[in-house]
Amino acid sequence: MNYDNIILKTESSRCLLCSDAPCTKACKNGIPVDKIIRSVNFDNVNGARFMLDNKSCSDCINGDCTSVCSRGSFDSPVDVEKIVSLLSNFDYVKPKEVDLSVDLCGVKCENPFFLSSSVVGSNYEMVAKAFDMGWAGVAFITIGMFVPNEVSPRFGQLEKEDTSFIGFKNIEQISTHTLEENLNFFRELKKNYPQKVIIASIMGRNQEEWTKLVSLCEEYGSDIIECNFSCPQMVGEGLGSDVGINPELVAEYVRAVKNGTKLPVLAKMTPNITSMLPPAIASVEAGADGLAAINTIKSIMNVDLNSFASAPDVKGYSAVGGYSGKAVKPIALRFINEMASCEKLENIPISGMGGIETWRDAAEFISLGCSTVQVTTSVMQYGYRIIEDLTDGLKRYMSDMGFNSVYDFIGKANKKIKPADDLDRNYICFPEFDREKCVGCGRCFVSCYDGGHQAIKINDDRKPILYAKKCVGSHLCKIICPVGAISAGKKINKSNLI
Numbered sequence: 342m343n344y345d346n347i348i349l350k351t352e353s354s355r356c357l358l359c360s361d362a363p364c365t366k367a368c369k370n371g372i373p374v375d376k377i378i379r380s381v382n383f384d385n386v387n388g389a390r391f392m393l394d395n396k397s398c399s400d401c402i403n404g405d406c407t408s409v410c411s412r413g414s415f416d417s418p419v420d421v422e423k424i425v426s427l428l429s430n431f432d433y434v435k436p437k438e439v440d441l442s443v444d445l446c447g448v449k450c451e452n453p454f455f456l457s458s459s460v461v462g463s464n465y466e467m468v469a470k471a472f473d474m475g476w477a478g479v480a481f482i483t484i485g486m487f488v489p490n491e492v493s494p495r496f497g498q499l500e501k502e503d504t505s506f507i508g509f510k511n512i513e514q515i516s517t518h519t520l521e522e523n524l525n526f527f528r529e530l531k532k533n534y535p536q537k538v539i540i541a542s543i544m545g546r547n548q549e550e551w552t553k554l555v556s557l558c559e560e561y562g563s564d565i566i567e568c569n570f571s572c573p574q575m576v577g578e579g580l581g582s583d584v585g586i587n588p589e590l591v592a593e594y595v596r597a598v599k600n601g602t603k604l605p606v607l608a609k610m611t612p613n614i615t616s617m618l619p620p621a622i623a624s625v626e627a628g629a630d631g632l633a634a635i636n637t638i639k640s641i642m643n644v645d646l647n648s649f650a651s652a653p654d655v656k657g658y659s660a661v662g663g664y665s666g667k668a669v670k671p672i673a674l675r676f677i678n679e680m681a682s683c684e685k686l687e688n689i690p691i692s693g694m695g696g697i698e699t700w701r702d703a704a705e706f707i708s709l710g711c712s713t714v715q716v717t718t719s720v721m722q723y724g725y726r727i728i729e730d731l732t733d734g735l736k737r738y739m740s741d742m743g744f745n746s747v748y749d750f751i752g753k754a755n756k757k758i759k760p761a762d763d764l765d766r767n768y769i770c771f772p773e774f775d776r777e778k779c780v781g782c783g784r785c786f787v788s789c790y791d792g793g794h795q796a797i798k799i800n801d802d803r804k805p806i807l808y809a810k811k812c813v814g815s816h817l818c819k820i821i822c823p824v825g826a827i828s829a830g831k832k833i834n835k836s837n838l839i
């Protein structure tokens with residue numbers, strides 16, 4: 342029975358992730374309190390333990406960090422002492438040296454982590470800051486030969502409990518800088534950061550514009566081109582995802598781009614389509630060197646039940662916009678797997694994105710076939726600083742798994758996805774209850790009764806008993822248990838059950 346992990350995560354999740362955190366400044370023992378708590382929140386508990394080193398709160402009597410905790414202004418402060426003491430129970434593990442560098446279409450990247458094309462990489466200062474903090478490269482915000490007229494406000498969010506958003510809607514289009522300004526950003530960035538990778542994301546309105554844009558991007562120092570065939574909220578027809586759902590148009594524009602450059606070209610795909618294969622194959626057959634996916638998913642959110650306007654509310658109206666962030670990750674992974682498993686796309690590099698927040702998210706994309714990954718929404722939410730736990734967490738995972746290079750696990754998960762017909766349907770895997778660990782909340786009973794097969798009964802001691810005859814082994818109870826007291830138990834062949 343050990344609830345330490347749950348308490349550690351719950352208490353850490355109360356942290357507001359302050360900028361220039363007062364707690365760390367106040368700590369007389371030199372504990373990087375904010376970084377440690379952030380690492381726990383970003384699924385890097387071992388990294389947090391490592392950072393703690395041999396420091397502790399034992400000789401601190403004033404609790405200086407808690408007295409300045411921003412959360413304490415409206416609630417109780419984060420219990421730093423508790424977090425530090427729980428962390429010190431974890432093993433102190435130094436990861437082995439591993440190689441995070443990858444190759445994207447012949448361009449060397451120091452690690453797989455890129456900012457994805459959007460506002461997070463939209464001028465010189467922003468990208469320079471991200472590079473200084475450790476991002477390997479940027480897919481700069483899409484540039485074009487026109488400057489869009491954007492609305493205000495332009496974002497909406499799907500909330501869950503304490504998290505400000507788990508899903509995010511935007512109705513932005515492309516860069517609002519002039520073409521000249523954007524090209525000068527590229528030139529300065531390449532001059533000052535020659536080892537970092539600049540992907541120029543472009544959008545033309547016709548063949549001539551695609552060709553002209555790409556040759557200018559090459560001239561001004563970009564390393565790779567990304568064709569935006571996927572923005573779902575462009576004003577005007579025949580742009581963004583209107584192109585991405587039309588394989589003939591995709592091929593035509595890829596050819597126009599290849600005519601204007603010798604640089605590698607990625608085609609960025611839209612998820613607003615049943616299968617990504619027709620446009621992906623069309624782009625590769627037309628000469629694209631790699632694929633990027635996913636762009637945002639068409640969405641409507643947060644209908645105000647007084648005014649009936651949805652979010653973002655632009656003078657009482659909204660428009661269908663692009664959905665991104667943590668909530669879209671499973672959809673993104675499904676498209677990545679589809680492309681990575683397609684014979685016609687064999688050996689075509691994929692730059693994956695859609696909901697990446699932690700090293701674990703990134704590792705899932707890599708295991709499903711991506712050699713690089715890109716991030717926007719979680720940078721908007723938490724800042725460029727997430728790169729620290731992305732790289733440290735990935736290194737630790739690779740070290741634990743005995744992988745020396747990212748290439749050791751690219752695509753390892755594709756083989757584990759089969760057509761539904763091919764799954765073994767002969768057995769039931771029953772849940773196993775840890776009655777010591779169970780706290781008697783009865784959530785398993787509620788979910789099994791109302792959303793399952795009425796296979797759980799609650800005993801007088803409030804602990805569950807399985808009624809095996811009714812159990813189908815769905816594992817809803819295991820997923821729902823708040824303390825991890827239910828695990829996968831025996832697998833019994835269905836023919837032995839009657």
Ligand SMILES: Cc1cc2nc3c(=O)[nH]c(=O)nc-3n(C[C@H](O)[C@H](O)[C@H](O)COP(=O)(O)O)c2cc1C
Binds near residue numbers: 515
């Ligand atoms: C505010 C915002 C602006 C974006 N602008 C662009 C863009 O200019 N070009 C583009 O190809 N994708 C754009 N995207 C899509 C992202 O690059 C990315 O494909 C998508 O958001 C999924 O990744 P995420 O969940 O990490 O945000 C934008 C996304 C957001 C949220």
